[in-house]
Amino acid sequence: MSRNRTESLPESQSKADFIPFSVPAIGEEEEEAVLRVLRSGWLTTAKEALAFEEEFAAFVTGHPAGGPHHEDTGFESGGSCQGKLHALAVNSATSGLQLAYLACGVGGWTASFGFHPDCAAPNERDSPGRILTTPYTFVSTATAACHLGGGVLYADVEAEGYNIDPAQVERQLALHKDIRAVVPVHIAGLPCNMDEICAIAARYGVPVVEDAAHAFPSRTARGFAGTLGDIGVYSFYATKTITTAEGGMICTRNPEYAQCMATMRMHGIDRPVWNRYTSDRASWEYDVVAPGYKFNLPDLLAALGRVQLRKADLLLRQRKEIARRYNEAFARYDFLQLPPDGDGNAWHLYILRIVPDKLTISRNEFSRKLQEAGLGVSMHFIPHFRLDYLKRAFQLDAADFPQAQERFETSISLPFWPGMSEDMVQRVIDAVIGIGVAHYGN
Numbered sequence: 001m002s003r004n005r006t007e008s009l010p011e012s013q014s015k016a017d018f019i020p021f022s023v024p025a026i027g028e029e030e031e032e033a034v035l036r037v038l039r040s041g042w043l044t045t046a047k048e049a050l051a052f053e054e055e056f057a058a059f060v061t062g063h064p065a066g067g068p069h070h071e072d073t074g075f076e077s078g079g080s081c082q083g084k085l086h087a088l089a090v091n092s093a094t095s096g097l098q099l100a101y102l103a104c105g106v107g108g109w110t111a112s113f114g115f116h117p118d119c120a121a122p123n124e125r126d127s128p129g130r131i132l133t134t135p136y137t138f139v140s141t142a143t144a145a146c147h148l149g150g151g152v153l154y155a156d157v158e159a160e161g162y163n164i165d166p167a168q169v170e171r172q173l174a175l176h177k178d179i180r181a182v183v184p185v186h187i188a189g190l191p192c193n194m195d196e197i198c199a200i201a202a203r204y205g206v207p208v209v210e211d212a213a214h215a216f217p218s219r220t221a222r223g224f225a226g227t228l229g230d231i232g233v234y235s236f237y238a239t240k241t242i243t244t245a246e247g248g249m250i251c252t253r254n255p256e257y258a259q260c261m262a263t264m265r266m267h268g269i270d271r272p273v274w275n276r277y278t279s280d281r282a283s284w285e286y287d288v289v290a291p292g293y294k295f296n297l298p299d300l301l302a303a304l305g306r307v308q309l310r311k312a313d314l315l316l317r318q319r320k321e322i323a324r325r326y327n328e329a330f331a332r333y334d335f336l337q338l339p340p341d342g343d344g345n346a347w348h349l350y351i352l353r354i355v356p357d358k359l360t361i362s363r364n365e366f367s368r369k370l371q372e373a374g375l376g377v378s379m380h381f382i383p384h385f386r387l388d389y390l391k392r393a394f395q396l397d398a399a400d401f402p403q404a405q406e407r408f409e410t411s412i413s414l415p416f417w418p419g420m421s422e423d424m425v426q427r428v429i430d431a432v433i434g435i436g437v438a439h440y441g442n
Helices: 028-040 047-061 093-104 140-146 166-175 194-203 255-265 299-310 312-330 363-372 388-393 402-410 422-438
Strands: 086-090 130-133 151-154 179-183 209-211 231-235 248-252 351-354 411-413
Touching (some): 028 299, 047 086, 047 299, 086 093, 086 255, 093 140, 093 179, 093 209, 093 231, 093 248, 093 255, 130 166, 140 151, 140 388, 179 194, 179 209, 248 255, 299 312, 312 422, 351 402, 363 411, 363 422, 402 411
Parallel strands (some): 130 179, 209 231
Antiparallel strands (some): 231 248, 351 411
């Protein structure tokens, strides 16, 4: 097993008595991969990124490519478009969401680079379209639509859970005809109710874009989360199960969406241009068919991702073991509520809830005491109706989202990463239980 480079943490987080919230599992294999690219003389997008795309697509369809670098799941993913799964590496999941929304018609564009039939001429787009998503997610789920000139509608989360409520999705689809994409977010790695969400969206003729930033590698009975809708977007940020430091991947079986996103990912150029400086047969000639972006993933980062991908199952097993220890310890106390669990949980985060009626301190006070005990804790997420820009832009009111508001007031994300020692895990358990017992009762 590769070592975790905790010695590279900032000085404030390298003290022996501090347990960081997250540490990437980086070892010698990743170092060698990055050095290999540095020594090659080619750092930006080329062969490494293309290989990463191929290997990632093979992984999430359960069919090895180029060798047994992952477990064969024995099934194919069940996305809404049958056929080849296209994987597109991008410089962040945020960029991936923006490309996915654009392909679905947010902002007026369509995947064929025309304008959505509900929109007027290019300079008179009165109906730029909106996405429908949850307020309980990171800000980029919404702002990626804003950058396209689109809007955002929201549906509350499920009772007792963190994922979007399918009944609320149907309610919003019935009320609003300008929704271009339904965007479920698999919070903490637990897949949403994709069967119900996809069936509802299909009845209204609206594509489903999975925000799967937390959900790799999430195997469900139907396939991997991120391959169950029309488009899925993954994140490889430093805290994720596998990382490229910054980066992401888009997956789709819809060839029109794939072509649109591939073209818009690289300046709107009409052909692949990775080899234009290195091949003795590559042409410098190209056309620009749309005002694209600079969203490609460099080889330097893709090389890191390829090594991490080979370790994905091991890293998930380690996360599951830590979650098991936490669950067994916390289940005995009525002032704590365990995270929801289910089919395909990737365990990206361990979100523990306190039961306020059982304690004399609030979630914020509980979190501060955990920090004072030397634990790096966090909160996932500040709902969008509490963020000034989104609250004003879309006239959001917390009263319209009682479930998301309750999750926000009671949730704490604990230290949770592969490579945590048994002593670290036990210290987290002891601190949580000790604080709860000390402040139990009214």
